[in-house]
Amino acid sequence: MSTNINIDVGYVAQLARLELDEPTRNRLQHDLESILGYIEQLNELDVTGIEPTAHAALLSNIWRDDVDGTSYERDVMLKNAPAVIDGELVNVPKILPGEEMS
Amino acid sequence: MSIDVKSLTIAGAAALLSEGKISAVGLCQAYLDRVAAVDGKVKAFLKCDGERILAQAAASDSRRAAGKPLSEYDGIPIGIKDCIVSEGESCSCSSKILEPVVSPYDSTVVARLKAKGFIPMGRLNMDEFAMGSSTENSAFQKTCNPWDIDRVPGGSSGGSAASVAACEVPASLGSDTGGSIRQPAAFCGVVGLKPTYGRVSRFGLIAFASSLDQIGPLTRDVLDSAIIMDTIGGHDARDCTSLPDACGGFADAVITSRGGDLKGVKIGLPKEYFESDSSDGVKNGVQSAIDTMKKLGAEFVEVSLPHTKYAVATYYIIATAEASANLARFDGIRYGARDNSAEDLLDTYFKTRGKGFGDEVKRRIILGTYVLSSGYYDAFYLRAQKVRTLIRRDFENAFKQCDLILTPVTPTTAFKFGEKKDPLQMYLADIYTIALNLSGNCGISVPASLEEESGMPVGVQFIAPAMAEEKLFTSAAIFEANRAEKDLTATL
Numbered sequence: 222m223s224t225n226i227n228i229d230v231g232y233v234a235q236l237a238r239l240e241l242d243e244p245t246r247n248r249l250q251h252d253l254e255s256i257l258g259y260i261e262q263l264n265e266l267d268v269t270g271i272e273p274t275a276h277a278a279l280l281s282n283i284w285r286d287d288v289d290g291t292s293y294e295r296d297v298m299l300k301n302a303p304a305v306i307d308g309e310l311v312n313v314p315k316i317l318p319g320e321e322m323s
Numbered sequence: 324m325s326i327d328v329k330s331l332t333i334a335g336a337a338a339l340l341s342e343g344k345i346s347a348v349g350l351c352q353a354y355l356d357r358v359a360a361v362d363g364k365v366k367a368f369l370k371c372d373g374e375r376i377l378a379q380a381a382a383s384d385s386r387r388a389a390g391k392p393l394s395e396y397d398g399i400p401i402g403i404k405d406c407i408v409s410e411g412e413s414c415s416c417s418s419k420i421l422e423p424v425v426s427p428y429d430s431t432v433v434a435r436l437k438a439k440g441f442i443p444m445g446r447l448n449m450d451e452f453a454m455g456s457s458t459e460n461s462a463f464q465k466t467c468n469p470w471d472i473d474r475v476p477g478g479s480s481g482g483s484a485a486s487v488a489a490c491e492v493p494a495s496l497g498s499d500t501g502g503s504i505r506q507p508a509a510f511c512g513v514v515g516l517k518p519t520y521g522r523v524s525r526f527g528l529i530a531f532a533s534s535l536d537q538i539g540p541l542t543r544d545v546l547d548s549a550i551i552m553d554t555i556g557g558h559d560a561r562d563c564t565s566l567p568d569a570c571g572g573f574a575d576a577v578i579t580s581r582g583g584d585l586k587g588v589k590i591g592l593p594k595e596y597f598e599s600d601s602s603d604g605v606k607n608g609v610q611s612a613i614d615t616m617k618k619l620g621a622e623f624v625e626v627s628l629p630h631t632k633y634a635v636a637t638y639y640i641i642a643t644a645e646a647s648a649n650l651a652r653f654d655g656i657r658y659g660a661r662d663n664s665a666e667d668l669l670d671t672y673f674k675t676r677g678k679g680f681g682d683e684v685k686r687r688i689i690l691g692t693y694v695l696s697s698g699y700y701d702a703f704y705l706r707a708q709k710v711r712t713l714i715r716r717d718f719e720n721a722f723k724q725c726d727l728i729l730t731p732v733t734p735t736t737a738f739k740f741g742e743k744k745d746p747l748q749m750y751l752a753d754i755y756t757i758a759l760n761l762s763g764n765c766g767i768s769v770p771a772s773l774e775e776e777s778g779m780p781v782g783v784q785f786i787a788p789a790m791a792e793e794k795l796f797t798s799a800a801i802f803e804a805n806r807a808e809k810d811l812t813a814t815l
Binding site for chain 2: 228230233234236237238239240241245248249252253255256257259260262263266268271272273274275276277278280283285293297298300301302303304311313314315316317318
């Protein structure tokens with residue numbers, strides 16, 4: 222683990238698809254440096270040969286029978302969509318620049 | 324008969340209902356009246372639809388009149404934290420980004436409660452996406468501690484704890500990712516259980532950190548906690564981390580243990596939890612609990628959980644990493660609020676998420692994204708997972724020497740609004756609760772005493788090995804029946 226705290230909150234926010242105004246970015250930059258400074262203490266530990274724990278439930282390979290069943294109705298699930306086309310499709314904003322879809 | 328909600332528990336209400344002394348409509352109306360009277364001060368509820376609740380209560384009374392109640396609990400209301408979905412009700416997680424969403428289905432826990440006739444009552448306030456320890460991070464309102472409305476109720480299940488402490492509901496459901504049931508339970512003087520990871524289905528729990536999240540009850544006493552656990556626990560095919568083992572009989576075990584003592588019970592006191600700084604009120608509360616249990620015949624031994632000091636750092640890597648992935652789905656496309664001022668799809672993501680999430684959620688998404696990003700994954704995330712193994716082993720080793728572990732729940736009693744401004748200071752206050760979520764053990768917070776200076780409640784935490792809820796419940800109930808402080812009802 223690097224001992225130099227090196228985080229660019231503006232860049233990470235881009236990765237996380239978060240728009241931040243400048244005061245928020247500055248505030249979070251300060252907070253994150255302080256939090257990462259604290260987290261660095263994990264460097265003190267020797268973890269050579271220790272298996273990682275990904276999950277508290279020590280289960281693996283959970284299978285279910287492959288039986289078909291009914292799922293939720295489309296109109297019910299689309300009720301929460303912010304914009305819908307003809308009651309059957311989620312309306313998504315323009316993805317590529319250029320002509321409008323007809 | 325007139326109904327005094329201040330003295331009612333689930334078990335008590337069930338007895339009155341079965342004796343025909345009260346009706347479900349009367350019971351729910353009494354709680355709705357209480358909400359109308361005190362929630363202006365407490366602000367535990369985001370929503371509470373009285374008409375809907377009374378309609379369900381009337382249906383319950385009809386079932387009972389026909390001799391076909393769904394269970395002895397048919398007609399008893401229960402509050403639900405806003406991250407646990409209930410069909411036809413909002414589920415905002417106290418976040419603007421999910422404010423318009425209405426759940427099309429029931430979570431497994433709500434479905435199981437309904438199957439026994441419990442009536443979901445209202446949507447309870449929380450820290451946004453369960454990220455916080457004071458409920459100050461709700462996008463909508465600040466919930467107050469019923470013991471002192473200048474103080475926080477704790478968090479993130481602050482609405483769940485405050486509503487029970489204020490007798491607005493007999494019990495509620497919360498969720499616990501790093502202490503979010505046990506800490507507010509301690510701050511508000513109620514009982515809060517974090518079950519063993521995998522005991523309670525997470526289907527319909529809006530995910531914060533999937534490997535740590537667990538739903539559990541907040542109640543006025545240990546018996547009620549066992550009753551709710553009997554109802555909501557057990558395997559669910561819709562949650563692939565759900566444990567296959569049988570889960571139930573806890574209420575019967577508590578009733579059978581009544582009048583018993585703690586002879587033969589070995590309780591570990593982890594030295595690391597007693598070396599760190601706790602307030603005098605907390606220390607005295609824990610000491611009084613130890614004294615009470617010694618008189619009941621319990622044997623105390625010192626144990627060690629040597630990696631305790633690394634638990635907070637480990638947790639904030641793992642929990643935020645999982646959160647950054649879980650919260651990626653909130654993008655304004657399929658559900659929730661969408662910012663319509665955006666130019667294109669990418670801009671829609673940026674603006675929707677930038678406006679929809681509060682500061683603490685952004686902070687954690689950024690931390691989680693960072694620790695998972697290329698070049699940092701091994702240094703932070705993988706290392707934290709390895710330390711998680713060490714923390715889990717600490718508990719396994721400690722439980723070779725004892726049946727239960729007893730600790731404080733929080734370093735202090737409930738603090739005042741705005742007192743903890745620095746996020747890291749807020750995180751460090753989770754030190755006593757957080758390791759259990761990493762290890763998966765179960766734990767219960769039980770009120771022990773009142774702090775002399777402030778009059779605020781102090782809780783103690785009983786910790787048991789994974790799957791040992793029965794031991795947890797029976798020992799906690801025996802302590803509860805014998806604790807020095809008898810009256811732990813907030814005077815609002």
